[in-house]
Amino acid sequence: MRYAPVNLGRWVLWGTTVVVFAVAPLVFTSSFALTLLTQMGSFIIFALSYNMLLGQGGMLSFGHAVYSGLGAYIAVHALNLIGKGTVVFPVTLLPLVGGLAGMVFGILFGYVTTRRAGTTFALISLGIGEMVFACVLMFPGFFGGEAGVSTNRVVGKPILGISYGPALQVYYLVAVWCFLSMVAMFALTQTPLGRMANAVRDNPERAEFVGYDTQKVRFLQLVLSAFFAGVSGALSCINFEIVSAENVSAIRSGGVLIATFIGGVPFFFGPILGAIVFIFFVAALSGFTKAWLLYLGLFFVLMVLYAPGGLASLVMMQIPVLRARRFGALLLPYAAAAGAAALAMAGLIGVTEMVYHLSDVSGGTLMTLAGMEFDAKSGVPWAISVSLLVLGLISLHFATRYLARRWAEIKTA
Amino acid sequence: MNAALQLKDVHKSFGSTKIINGVSLEVRAGERHAIIGPNGAGKSTLYNLISGRFPVSSGKIFLGEEDITGLKPFQINRKGLSRSFQVTNIFHNLSVYENIRCAVLWPAGHHYSFWRRVGGLREVKRRAEETMERIGLAKRRDVPAGVLTYAEQRALEIGITIAGGAGVVLLDEPTAGMSRTETAHAVQLIREVTVGKTLVMVEHDMGVIFDLADRISVLVYGEIIATGAPAEIRANRAVQEAYLGTLHHA
Numbered sequence: 001m002r003y004a005p006v007n008l009g010r011w012v013l014w015g016t017t018v019v020v021f022a023v024a025p026l027v028f029t030s031s032f033a034l035t036l037l038t039q040m041g042s043f044i045i046f047a048l049s050y051n052m053l054l055g056q057g058g059m060l061s062f063g064h065a066v067y068s069g070l071g072a073y074i075a076v077h078a079l080n081l082i083g084k085g086t087v088v089f090p091v092t093l094l095p096l097v098g099g100l101a102g103m104v105f106g107i108l109f110g111y112v113t114t115r116r117a118g119t120t121f122a123l124i125s126l127g128i129g130e131m132v133f134a135c136v137l138m139f140p141g142f143f144g145g146e147a148g149v150s151t152n153r154v155v156g157k158p159i160l161g162i163s164y165g166p167a168l169q170v171y172y173l174v175a176v177w178c179f180l181s182m183v184a185m186f187a188l189t190q191t192p193l194g195r196m197a198n199a200v201r202d203n204p205e206r207a208e209f210v211g212y213d214t215q216k217v218r219f220l221q222l223v224l225s226a227f228f229a230g231v232s233g234a235l236s237c238i239n240f241e242i243v244s245a246e247n248v249s250a251i252r253s254g255g256v257l258i259a260t261f262i263g264g265v266p267f268f269f270g271p272i273l274g275a276i277v278f279i280f281f282v283a284a285l286s287g288f289t290k291a292w293l294l295y296l297g298l299f300f301v302l303m304v305l306y307a308p309g310g311l312a313s314l315v316m317m318q319i320p321v322l323r324a325r326r327f328g329a330l331l332l333p334y335a336a337a338a339g340a341a342a343l344a345m346a347g348l349i350g351v352t353e354m355v356y357h358l359s360d361v362s363g364g365t366l367m368t369l370a371g372m373e374f375d376a377k378s379g380v381p382w383a384i385s386v387s388l389l390v391l392g393l394i395s396l397h398f399a400t401r402y403l404a405r406r407w408a409e410i411k412t413a
Numbered sequence: 414m415n416a417a418l419q420l421k422d423v424h425k426s427f428g429s430t431k432i433i434n435g436v437s438l439e440v441r442a443g444e445r446h447a448i449i450g451p452n453g454a455g456k457s458t459l460y461n462l463i464s465g466r467f468p469v470s471s472g473k474i475f476l477g478e479e480d481i482t483g484l485k486p487f488q489i490n491r492k493g494l495s496r497s498f499q500v501t502n503i504f505h506n507l508s509v510y511e512n513i514r515c516a517v518l519w520p521a522g523h524h525y526s527f528w529r530r531v532g533g534l535r536e537v538k539r540r541a542e543e544t545m546e547r548i549g550l551a552k553r554r555d556v557p558a559g560v561l562t563y564a565e566q567r568a569l570e571i572g573i574t575i576a577g578g579a580g581v582v583l584l585d586e587p588t589a590g591m592s593r594t595e596t597a598h599a600v601q602l603i604r605e606v607t608v609g610k611t612l613v614m615v616e617h618d619m620g621v622i623f624d625l626a627d628r629i630s631v632l633v634y635g636e637i638i639a640t641g642a643p644a645e646i647r648a649n650r651a652v653q654e655a656y657l658g659t660l661h662h663a
Contacts (some may be wrong), residue, residue, distance in 0.1 A: 193527040211519030
């Protein structure tokens with residue numbers, strides 16, 4: 001009678017995750033898709049580890065790339081030693097090396113950063129990030145300077161046919177580590193330390209008066225988080241076969257913050273969504289347009305303003321509606337909002353792409369967008385784009401009001 | 414009688430402002446001891462000194478035999494002194510059950526463990542559920558603490574304070590802002606949950622004090638001007654002079 005009921009929903013979720021990981025490369029078969037999926041896998045670990053700080057521990061870090069990056073550097077040197085035959089170690093377990101390295105640096109830097117919470121923590125983490133970046137450039141012997149340290153992931157004889165030469169094998173390596181890390185990080189939220197990290201996030205003072213040293217809670221949480229950051233760093237080292245200063249840079253630290261926030265800080269699975277979207281922007285969209293960073297920034301700002309709980313909160317909002325079987329009533333307003341947003345986006349993309357095209361003097365004024373070729377200096381495309389944007393924004397205004405009314409009706413019903 | 418808590422010539426100044434001016438106080442083991450005094454007398458500061466929130470400027474504080482002067486709040490808490498707050502100080506985003514559980518984890522010996530599932534800790538669960546039962550919030554178990562009513566939050570505040578099983582409990586105005594029925598309910602609750610413990614309470618409601626306290630200390634301008642049984646305090650000329658008016662309502 002006292003036994004906790006089996007949490008069926010949770011098993012279904014984890015089971016689905018395994019299936020998705022397993023079949024994703026069978027569905028998206030192009031080599032580009034495989035690269036994308038592999039990057040997503042290692043970034044999911046990175047974003048989840050970041051949320052151990054921000055979401056679970058209330059620590060806004062501006063220097064999380066330090067742990068993944070230094071983990072990656074140690075991993076790349078370890079891989080090179082394995083390649084030379086100096087050390088015998090399976091490449092499959094290389095993420096463990098990266099993780100332990102991340103952890104060691106977590107102990108070292110975390111001892112300083114976690115002494116304070118809040119703004120002070122954020123500022124010290126920023127300072128340490130800059131410091132590490134400077135050191136990486138200062139010691140080219142170990143860090144390889146701007147060019148970085150390159151490696152070859154194919155070492156020794158294949159074991160059971162696994163050489164990590166083919167990209168698919170690397171994908172499955174990342175997938176397995178990603179799944180294990182997800183499970184481990186979720187399990188950590190269910191431990192006394194994980195729970196006290198939440199308590200320290202909510203009210204550090206009261207936590208001190210129920211017997212907890214809040215510094216120590218933050219410290220341990222950071223060290224564990226740095227471990228997973230290191231795992232993700234080692235996986236990216238295997239995937240790209242190069243580690244450079246970019247791996248520890250403030251850009252990467254900012255990237256993981258943006259990804260985690262977009263995904264949803266209050267929910268465990270939020271950073272997973274965030275990592276997928278972020279890698280889509282960084283790796284996929286960047287191939288199509290030079291303005292990808294602008295789109296990402298805009299998306300981020302809109303999320304901060306209108307959905308501070310991230311994509312995960314938008315998903316979670318639907319669940320009570322679905323349970324009450326009222327989702328049908330929302331279909332029309334959702335469709336209206338989506339249509340209006342699409343109009344506005346089309347206009348915005350038109351304007352942005354034309355501006356970018358004209359700013360690039362080498363390209364001339366002729367450009368193609370959505371299969372249409374036109375002159376970016378002529379009036380017609382501008383008129384169309386601007387009117388689409390204005391029309392879209394106006395209809396979005398009414399569509400969201402319509403949606404809000406429906407929401408209110410469902411809530412009261 | 415053994416002293417559960419003892420203050421020896423404790424001083425506290427903020428800059429040049431002296432808030433606590435040589436307080437010596439002995440709280441006997443097992444008694445309910447009330448500290449009263451006009452606004453600004455330094456009652457809350459005294460609590461903050463005892464519980465380690467602020468360091469003392471000079472003097473000594475003993476918990477039982479042990480010198481706790483200069484220890485941090487969590488160290489003092491681990492030695493068996495627990496306090497509540499005048500302004501509700503709970504974990505707003507956590508459920509009622511999780512709030513109580515936070516207060517049980519350390520005393521139950523789980524400390525910073527990250528290798529055990531918190532849901533599987535039977536003893537923790539039992540103690541947390543028992544505390545929720547005692548403070549009357551068992552039915553609100555999974556409600557986030559931030560959305561509880563004021564009276565419920567005050568009850569939770571007491572719940573967090575006593576859940577760890579500390580031997581010495583300091584309550585800071587536990588009935589502040591409550592209606593008459595809520596106050597009566599709170600007094601009953603405090604009486605029940607502090608059986609077998611040493612209770613120190615700061616309170617403004619004289620009805621509550623004369624109802625609950627075995628002994629009373631009167632703090633005026635950072636000094637204790639009298640300590641004694643309720644009847645003695647009521648009859649004390651110095652107390653009447655320093656603290657007239659308020660006592661008349663009792």
